Amino acid sequence: MEPIAGELGERFAASGHELAVVGGPVRDALLGRPVHDFDLTTDAVPSRILELVEGWADTVWTVGIDFGTVGLRKGGHQLEITTYRSEAYHPKSRKPEVSYGDSLYEDLVRRDFSVNAMAVRLPGQEFVDPFGGLTDLAESTLRTPGKPEDSFSDDPLRIMRAVRFAAQLGFTLAPEVREAAAGMADRLTIVSAERVRDELSKLMLSPEPRRGVELMVELGLARHVLPEIPKLRLEIDEHHRHKDVYEHSLTVLDQAIELEERRGMQPDLVLRLAALLHDIGKPKTRSFGEGGRVTFHHHEVVGASMSKNRLSALRFPKDVVADVSKLVALHLRFHGYGKGEWTDSAVRRYARDAGPLLQRLHVLTRADCTTRNRRKAAALARAYDDIERRIERLAEEEELNKLRPDLDGNEIQQILGVGPGPLVGKAWRFLLELRLENGPMGKEAATEELRRWAAEHVE
Incomplete structure (x- = not known):
């Protein structure tokens, strides 16, 4: 200084x-x-x-x-x-x-x-x-200057700060600090959501967010901050074998961070929150079939809604809430890709639906592979390599991120002889679907298709 x-x-x-x-x-x-x-x-x-x-x-x-x-x-x-x-x-x-x-x-x-x-x-x-x-x-130990009970009573947010420092600096909590934090976790409820959010954000952007999340769960803090996370520890028994969703989610978070580094990305709050929360819809959607088979149908849809509600309650900015919930909603989409049988139009839709979140979706989807089956993991990696190459090729050919119909609104009005109104929007969406299905058509072919559509849909 x-x-x-x-x-x-x-x-x-x-x-x-x-x-x-x-x-x-x-x-x-x-x-x-x-x-x-x-x-x-x-x-x-x-x-x-x-x-x-x-x-x-x-x-x-x-x-x-x-x-x-x-x-x-x-x-x-x-x-x-x-x-x-x-x-x-x-x-x-x-x-x-x-x-x-x-x-x-x-x-x-x-x-x-x-x-x-x-x-x-x-x-x-x-x-x-x-x-x-x-x-x-x-x-590398966290202690309080006086009694930890006094410190946490003075400002209960210090309990969250303790786990944040553990994640950020690699510190451990002294036994008396752990005991006081666990015993006073309920005091967090009097702290404003904004202050809790700020500590959670710093924790998630730290070098070891997994360490902080695990401490939150162990000490009972997660019940008041992210109560959906401890609920991921679904019981496993000999009749209902399935993956430990809590451990899986933490592994996905770890792998997302590794991919961030490998791809030269900065620590990404949206990506890391999505990795942690991507499966929070599973407890609500779990059902058992014949032979003890476990399913979680539509857990991505339920999880997206739950993510939106939780992050909104924590007063995260609207764009963060929207982006995280969208990634959670999309994280299973790739698994329909199979062995690359998607058409170019399906690949276009995948990229269009992800929009500016596409690169984060790439990372999240790759991180979501935690199988110990090396052959299965290698097959998934090859499939995702393939879809990324196809998206890149299509983007170069068609400027995928700027997809528009071959005719704009003014041209549609001129061809149909109508003024501004709902009909123009319907026609524009029809032409966009054609564009996604067929790629660039050119104005002449698009005009013919528009007139054919209008003959069937315009009275």
Whole structure:
């Protein structure tokens, strides 16, 4: 942060105030992880912070000032300065009550975990670690500065944050933290859906989301966040043998992440959520046939609806909800491909229905193969290689992602001698179906087909 840290520290010290870098930036610097944004804490109240950075910061914003936070940008760095504080939830409140403190120790003792309760005083760069955070960091262990029950009572979202850090940093939870998290999981219900969603998103985008999901299930958090996931652990007995859907879903998530990396994709929240949720419709659609045969008819349709409802309840953006539910609805479509007997029109429909989600659907469908039968797995991989090649060829030939009928709306009106209205839309859809079935026809052939259709459908 130098010279910015030194300048800002001197500025606060000259006015008789303390300032320290705290929390995540200190932790990440010690781990050798890149640090882009900086959190600082001070004994100065927000109004005083604004006075001290006036004329020095390039930009200042106050959206978090009610919680004691002033944001600013200086020389390409983004900083947030927060007054020493403690915050706590009342038993039935969804909003924390914030009060200001007057010492760095008081601020650190109320933080979530010891690895986030380390600080560096400015401008002298004195390292402050009153709760053994450095030792816990070296041991990859999450502990709380005080009693975990007190920490989780102050802010129940910290229970979710614990499993997120496990997934993000590869940490384990100290026994007393695990016990408190499991015993207080119900407290998550008072936290706003938006805050839970943000932690879940970070967990899903972490290097090991499976680790976080498993912890959520083990500790009982999933009942309040993604209750459909623990229900995937369908019982298996000698009469009703079938795949463990919970384990399968986690394996699909792992394999989707591997394919992301192999294809040079960035961590993809939509894809990862779809991989985790793709089979959540199975418990509701499970039925038993002769000989104990298990079926899950239309589980993709039911699962798409369930995904939409769950992600909406968690206040995910509408585009994320729509994209995840669509991938869940489409994830079985490829299995009708068989040995490549689909016509070009069927391949066009497959690509058209996926639309901008096509590449994600490719990854999800490949990841969904978890069979231990090597011959079957190899056959599925060959079939998907084939359909991807065919889609690519058709795309090159026909610009598949820009499919349009050979005649536009104005031309349809002119040929039929009609004005704008429902008839034009019906004719356009008819021509689009012809385009999907036959490929490019040209305007002359399309005109003949349009007139033939109109003779049968226009009174």
